[in-house]
Amino acid sequence: MTGSREGPSPQVRETLTRPRGLDIDHMVPLAEAWDSGASAWSVKRRQAFANDLGDERSLVAVTARSNRSKADQDPAQWQPPLADARCTYTADWVATKLRGNLAVDKAERQALRQLAAVCGQETVEYEPAPAD
Template identity: 65%
Template structure:
């Protein structure tokens, strides 16, 4: 949880700095990246992301199969329900065919308390269309399915209010940020870690906004595990 002071710092950075600012941390060299391994300060981690133009040519959502049977093939729950169960603050009752009843969740994008799973979407931290634009267009169908159902990293899939998820849609941080000031640093960390995990690129505007966020997020650190 970031402090009130840090929230104010993030808000000030986003208000004052233009999107055309020079990045405060330059992209790390291959040697530097090797030394850092799989953990780095947020600003350095952003610098590790390759910068590339994006193209949505050929994209359709059906090229990312989801939700599949999930990580546990024996419980009858698909990925969506497994994420809901894992992220619940108060566990729902799990009935036949993994029907969920009750339960409580916290949507960190907008600081909303949600009772009942019907008010929630499972958001891909980096949306499927954005992943396609950033490198997934050359993946195999099996790798895109693994991405769309990734439970190997907590940041990959997140339960949030349907309203905030649909406001975000397929936008990157250069186009959309969570409405709650308390969410900004966490969002920047999780977006960056997801792109690093899957070897995805960023465009220039996206990178500028991530550097802006990093400048106001103090000593936030990004940790990631490369996807298998």
């Protein structure tokens, strides 16, 4: 799968008139990253992941409501409410996991496969994050 995004997160379509209504969401929540291998990283590498500006998919502007809804869940537990946003979300999730060289658990893998099956044949492109 490959995902290209124009503008902020496609998770929710909503017009905001004040930036206070936005949060910066980690595509892969930090708690999920921790459970997926970041716990073995150095503090410097965890900080780099948490503030990754090297890939536009890593940090996404979303509504505060969407960010609270997702919290620290992976795709087995949470998916965007808009069905047409799920393919981009899936590609971005996979790219972010690959970029950080993070593991995927069984339930997460199954959910990603189900999501990808609906999205068609695509390729995920990513650049590995710099190591320590």
